[in-house]
Amino acid sequence: GQNIDQPTEMTATEGAIVQINCTYQTSGFNGLFWYQQHAGEAPTFLSYNVLDGLEEKGRFSSFLSRSKGYSYLLLKELQMKDSASYLCAVSDSNYQLIWGAGTKLIIKP
Amino acid sequence: GAVVSQHPSRVICKSGTSVKIECRSLDFQATTMFWYRQFPKQSLMLMATSNEGSKATYEQGVEKDKFLINHASLTLSTLTVTSAHPEDSSFYICSARDGRENNEQFFGPGTRLTVL
Numbered sequence: 001g002q003n004i005d006q007p008t009e010m011t012a013t014e015g016a017i018v019q020i021n022c023t024y025q026t027s028g029f030n031g032l033f034w035y036q037q038h039a040g041e042a043p044t045f046l047s048y049n050v051l052d053g054l055e056e057k058g059r060f061s062s063f064l065s066r067s068k069g070y071s072y073l074l075l076k077e078l079q080m081k082d083s084a085s086y087l088c089a090v091s092d093s094n095y096q097l098i099w100g101a102g103t104k105l106i107i108k109p
Numbered sequence: 110g111a112v113v114s115q116h117p118s119r120v121i122c123k124s125g126t127s128v129k130i131e132c133r134s135l136d137f138q139a140t141t142m143f144w145y146r147q148f149p150k151q152s153l154m155l156m157a158t159s160n161e162g163s164k165a166t167y168e169q170g171v172e173k174d175k176f177l178i179n180h181a182s183l184t185l186s187t188l189t190v191t192s193a194h195p196e197d198s199s200f201y202i203c204s205a206r207d208g209r210e211n212n213e214q215f216f217g218p219g220t221r222l223t224v225l
Contacts, residue, residue, distance in 0.1 A: 030212060042202050042216040043153070087152065095212050097143075101152040 002026045004100035006088050011106045012078055020073045020086050020103045028093020034062050034073045035087040037102065043087055046073065075105075083107045111137045113205050115217030122193055123225055130188045130220045132203030138183035139205035143214060144176075147200045159186045193224045 003025045012018040024032070031050040035043035049055055049064035049071060061074040073086055088100040112135040122128050132142055141160050145153040157178050159165040165178035177189040186205075190197055200221055204214040 033213070035216075040200075040219075040221075042219040044216070045213060048213060091212055095206075096155070096158070097214060099153050099155075 002090075002092065002098050004088055004090060004098055006086075006100040006103045008101070009104045009106065011108060012075075014078055014080060014107055014109050016078050017074065017076050018078060018105065020075075020088075020105065022071045022073070022088035022100055024069050024071070024088070024090045024098070024100075026090045026092045026098055029066060030091040030093070030095055032062075032064055032071050033089045033091070033097065034060075034071075035089065037085045037087060039084075046086075078107050080107050080109070111135075111205070111207055111215040113139075113203065113215045113217040115203055115220055117220060118218060119221045119223075121223045121225065124194055125192055127189055127191045128193055128222060130190075130201055130203075130222075132186045132188070132205070132217050134184045134205040134207070134215070137205075137207040139186075139207060140183065141206045142180055142186040143204045143206070144178060144186075144188050145202045145204065147202060147219075153202065156188075190222065193222070195224045198222055198224045 006022045034046040037043040047062035054063045059076045064071045085102040085104050087102045089097045114133045116131045144156045147153050155168050156171045157165045157167045159178050159180040161180050161183050167173045180186040202219040203217045206214050
């Protein structure tokens with residue numbers, strides 16, 4: 001079957017760095033997405049990885065290792081507004097997104 | 110970036126009535142649109158995949174006669190919840206794919222449905 005695993009909840013301090021991990025097992029792979037979702041709102045796109053390595057975009061970076069079925073989202077210089085759920089999703093062989101359950105990130109002052 | 114609109118943003122209806130939700134891609138043509146449902150504190154659940162001009166493909170456990178999907182044009186898909194019941198109360202989100210290389214899905218703002 002297809003499976004995406006990510007931690008349910010994480011807590012971090014304002015100004016610090018946090019890494020959210022995602023492991024996956026899917027039928028085929030056409031890229032991995034990270035989305036941010038604030039409570040009561042739709043997801044917004046953060047990053048896309050299809051090749052191994054690190055993609056950096058401002059305070060956010062995303063890493064992919066296809067051989068390990070592993071990705072992480074790295075958030076630097078955390079701000080209170082970063083408190084949200086972070087969703088990992090993999091595009092499978094049919095280009096359908098398989099979603100993780102999301103990681104709720106709590107930022108404390 | 111690509112913009113997807115959804116209407117209405119919030120709807121409250123009586124049990125037994127039908128509710129139509131519209132999803133529009135505003136600045137691109139979406140050959141494929143997706144309808145998701147999200148219950149509180151849960152992840153997105155794909156309900157169906159809609160391709161322009163053809164019948165929608167429903168996920169297992171989703172009643173196609175209850176959740177009617179029409180994708181009449183490259184910019185519009187509609188989801189009609191027929192004979193809504195309180196257990197249908199949820200956050201419904203559409204997304205659209207513009208066929209670009211990374212197959213990114215662009216999400217609408219969502220519709221909060223409350224069935225009394």
